[in-house]
Amino acid sequence: MSPTLSQRFLSTRGGSYGLSFEEVVLKGLASDGGLFIPEEIPTLPAGWESEWRDLSFEELAFRIMSLYISESEIPSTDLKDIIKRSYATFRHPERTPIVELDAKRNLYLLELFHGPTFAFKDVALQNLGNLFEYFLVRKNQGKEGKDRHHLTVVGATSGDTGSAAIYGLRGKKDVSVFILFPKGKVSPIQQAQMTTILDANVHNLTVEGTFDDCQDFVKALFADPDMNSTHNLAAINSINFARILAQITYYFYSYLALTKTPGYNNKMRFVVPSGNFGDILAGWFAKRMGLPAEKLVIATNENDILDRFFRTGGTYSKSDSKGAGVKETHSPAMDILVSSNFERLLWFLAYQTSEASTADERRKQACDNVSNWLNQLKTEGGFSVPPALFQAAQAEFESERVSNDETIAQIRSTYQSCFPSNLGPGSAKSSKTGGYILDPHSAIGVAASLRSIERNSGVSHISLSTAHPAKFASAVDLALRGQDGYDFTEVLPQEFIGLEDRESRVTAVGPGAGWEQVREIVKAEVEQELEGKR
Numbered sequence: 001m002s003p004t005l006s007q008r009f010l011s012t013r014g015g016s017y018g019l020s021f022e023e024v025v026l027k028g029l030a031s032d033g034g035l036f037i038p039e040e041i042p043t044l045p046a047g048w049e050s051e052w053r054d055l056s057f058e059e060l061a062f063r064i065m066s067l068y069i070s071e072s073e074i075p076s077t078d079l080k081d082i083i084k085r086s087y088a089t090f091r092h093p094e095r096t097p098i099v100e101l102d103a104k105r106n107l108y109l110l111e112l113f114h115g116p117t118f119a120f121k122d123v124a125l126q127n128l129g130n131l132f133e134y135f136l137v138r139k140n141q142g143k144e145g146k147d148r149h150h151l152t153v154v155g156a157t158s159g160d161t162g163s164a165a166i167y168g169l170r171g172k173k174d175v176s177v178f179i180l181f182p183k184g185k186v187s188p189i190q191q192a193q194m195t196t197i198l199d200a201n202v203h204n205l206t207v208e209g210t211f212d213d214c215q216d217f218v219k220a221l222f223a224d225p226d227m228n229s230t231h232n233l234a235a236i237n238s239i240n241f242a243r244i245l246a247q248i249t250y251y252f253y254s255y256l257a258l259t260k261t262p263g264y265n266n267k268m269r270f271v272v273p274s275g276n277f278g279d280i281l282a283g284w285f286a287k288r289m290g291l292p293a294e295k296l297v298i299a300t301n302e303n304d305i306l307d308r309f310f311r312t313g314g315t316y317s318k319s320d321s322k323g324a325g326v327k328e329t330h331s332p333a334m335d336i337l338v339s340s341n342f343e344r345l346l347w348f349l350a351y352q353t354s355e356a357s358t359a360d361e362r363r364k365q366a367c368d369n370v371s372n373w374l375n376q377l378k379t380e381g382g383f384s385v386p387p388a389l390f391q392a393a394q395a396e397f398e399s400e401r402v403s404n405d406e407t408i409a410q411i412r413s414t415y416q417s418c419f420p421s422n423l424g425p426g427s428a429k430s431s432k433t434g435g436y437i438l439d440p441h442s443a444i445g446v447a448a449s450l451r452s453i454e455r456n457s458g459v460s461h462i463s464l465s466t467a468h469p470a471k472f473a474s475a476v477d478l479a480l481r482g483q484d485g486y487d488f489t490e491v492l493p494q495e496f497i498g499l500e501d502r503e504s505r506v507t508a509v510g511p512g513a514g515w516e517q518v519r520e521i522v523k524a525e526v527e528q529e530l531e532g533k534r
């Protein structure tokens, strides 16, 4: 494999250049409001396909991450160890197996929910937690007490991110994690997954309000000079580049698995249920590196800003013609108004389509364009990209919007018609009929896949399955209640049984509280936690 050049990172808005991987991971978000990206997307080593064909998930993750992280930043043996520990918490031997959902149509499901919290976010957050720990241990060698670099992670969640972050960071030295969630608006299982983790460094805060209120508190804390002067804040939402990086692995892993299936004829597409555009962006990185996927299909729910971008020829706008805000759907992890990671794609496509002659000029132009567009999004609610950029996006992406009713109908029809034979441990199916049980997010991917297959028969499709159905009981029940052989208690993994009755800990942020009160809670709880350790 070619030796990696020292990989450097920059902000999409041009405020910072030449950053190391460590700086990017510990900071999360750039100070100019932009997102960190690598200066170059690395290409695959010659012969990768035959050489990587039989690698384990961990070995493959190592090969891929090594292309982005210089050996001088994390020596190979350390990186291997971080990866090994990150995926040892997964229940399935293959970590992210593919399941043959519909052999006739060459449709495969990539199950990403075999990690500790039963959602795809574990793939990234298990790794991110270990990276944080690794960098902190290194920074803190030989330091005692107040001299130690302490990281305060603050994040907002509508469900899945919070528990995955908590499981990624629980018990880790020199890190406190604060998760804000809207009271009564996350599912009971999701809430229990977060609040029953009693490690001293885990802090759950319930907020009277919506997910957006939680997000606003987090943003206010990150912008607060006082908070920043006393605490090293870190972000764990999908703007952290390390999360994107970790997710690249399963695109390669599933592609290589697909090439070993009987119906494979060298043509394939990925279909990805999308919200913040983090998951599918990792697929795009894989494609840019050289993964031979014909297209990436974005599957949205009724919060369809991405789908509207493609249907309108490149207008990215917060509100649809009806001017509505975020809609509550059966797939809450995809309920977003804007997709933060789209900014990264826009940067690369702006760079690609820039007519400037040198790489430096193109870079600068991409940063300027992205800054202007994102400003326009803030002030005017939307912006349009030039036709050349839109065509570049169309060359690699398609989009599909799946409604609430279609989501439920898909869960039902998959249950009635798909009886995969190669299921490993941990997939959900009826023990009586063998019918496969999708979660609502994954169902959106499958519904979009079937439309893409209609137009492209003979092309194999890998549809990403982002959560275990037990996490979204009400939608699954709505779809399957009364169906032959369906019993929700059978869907529940062992790990969820009795979870809601266990001891839990959570701090309530009082009604009407402002972000300053949240700041005081964070400060007091960090102080108390550190006291307890001294």
Ligand SMILES: *Cc1c(COP(=O)(O)O)cnc(C)c1O
Binding pocket: 119, 120, 121, 160, 161, 238, 273, 274, 275, 276, 277, 278, 279, 280, 333, 334, 441, 466, 467
């Ligand atoms: C986070 C999440 C998504 C959306 O992923 P993005 O990276 O935000 O596009 C889809 N499904 C589930 C279950 C999730 O938790």
